[in-house]
Amino acid sequence: MAKVTKVLIESDKIAQRIKQLGAQITQDYAGKTVLMIAILRGSVIFFSDLIREIDSDKVDIIIDFISVSSYGSSHKTTGEVRMLKDADEAIDGKDVIIVEDIVDTGLTLQYLKKVLSSRNPSSLKVCCLLDKPERRKVEISADYLGFTIPNEFVVGYGFDYAQKYRNLKDICVLDPKAK
Numbered sequence: 001m002a003k004v005t006k007v008l009i010e011s012d013k014i015a016q017r018i019k020q021l022g023a024q025i026t027q028d029y030a031g032k033t034v035l036m037i038a039i040l041r042g043s044v045i046f047f048s049d050l051i052r053e054i055d056s057d058k059v060d061i062i063i064d065f066i067s068v069s070s071y072g073s074s075h076k077t078t079g080e081v082r083m084l085k086d087a088d089e090a091i092d093g094k095d096v097i098i099v100e101d102i103v104d105t106g107l108t109l110q111y112l113k114k115v116l117s118s119r120n121p122s123s124l125k126v127c128c129l130l131d132k133p134e135r136r137k138v139e140i141s142a143d144y145l146g147f148t149i150p151n152e153f154v155v156g157y158g159f160d161y162a163q164k165y166r167n168l169k170d171i172c173v174l175d176p177k178a179k
């Protein structure tokens with residue numbers, strides 16, 4: 001059983017914000033086909049909710065997945081981010097949106113943007129559920145952002161601690177005793 005100290009963002013608030021993000025993406029990409037790339041594993045729940053909030057009458061989407069190594073949130077140089085699973089789709093000439101769970105130091109996103117932009121997409125944007133600006137090491141931000149949060153370690157709604165707690169409905173802060 002998961003023991004959490006507090007709920008940071010309740011599930012209905014998450015759903016409400018994702019509706020707004022989906023509406024914004026629908027408006028910005030109307031008439032286009034968008035390649036949406038989820039960054040495994042943390043973003044999968046956000047991703048599956050987000051893509052269903054994009055109006056299919058107005059925007060076509062293709063989904064794909066990338067997995068990068070994450071050495072916790074303490075990695076110090078860009079050299080420590082590594083691709084574990086690349087995208088299956090070609091990026092060249094496509095309108096691409098990277099869907100990430102959280103921007104923390106920003107190193108993962110910096111790496112992903114560098115790798116994908118080198119493949120000549122027609123456009124490349126980032127949609128991120130959470131932002132922890134206090135811990136930023138490189139200047140980078142999401143084009144579409146769900147919530148800005150304080151410097152606390154979150155679990156639930158896709159976020160894990162040691163691969164657990166991803167299935168909590170709310171975004172929570174874990175009790176240190178539960179670790």
Ligand code: 5GP
Nearest residue numbers: 073103104105106107108152153154159160
């Ligand atoms: P960054 O490269 O921006 O420092 O790290 C991004 C990655 O660190 C995220 O994709 C996520 O996997 C992990 N991360 C950062 N903060 C948290 C957090 O509060 N909770 C969890 N579960 N993962 C986090």
